[in-house]
Amino acid sequence: MAIAEKALSELTDISSQVRAAVLFDGGGKVLASTLPAERAEGFAVAAKLLWEQAEVVRTDENAKLTQLEAATADGSVFIVREAEQTLAAVTSPEPTAGLVFYDLRSALRSAGEKPKKRKAPAKKLTPKAKPSGSS
């Protein structure tokens, strides 16, 4: 399983409030998702449009938008962005926003991690043999 897919799988395992999540790049290309491919693409497109609209209506032009929550009676949409990657998730109504954002940030960082190289097993240190004839 790819690292990004694993990160999203862990996200839905850890957070009972998150129903579905999708990770996509700046161009809207789906990198990983908890949804089937077709629905994941639709969700990514909708989340990207939501983010773009939120950037348009923001009141402070100088500060960069980093995350948002759009709450409705049917549920909430959370979006967090770091560098070129965006993670969007939907939750049940009235979620604990702080916890969801924390879990999404953690998942986004995990998804962006490079696979660790396996370390070579440590060599056993053998005690040096004492030179014979020494006193």
Add this chain to the structure above:
Amino acid sequence: MGRRSALAFGAAIGTLLGIGLYDRFFRRDQRIDLYFEDGSMVSIAGGSPEAAVVIPYAREALRAAR
């Protein structure tokens, strides 16, 4: 006179009830919270014109993820 007053009173109660129900079902649960890099946050209420632009996209995202 009494009947007119009762009618006006009923209409006023009905209007208030309607506004309350509308707010309960269509506005109160809707909200957009925007978080910025500098740590600031802006909350846009569901009934505002800005939210009216953004909320349909949130609904679309929820529909797509369902």
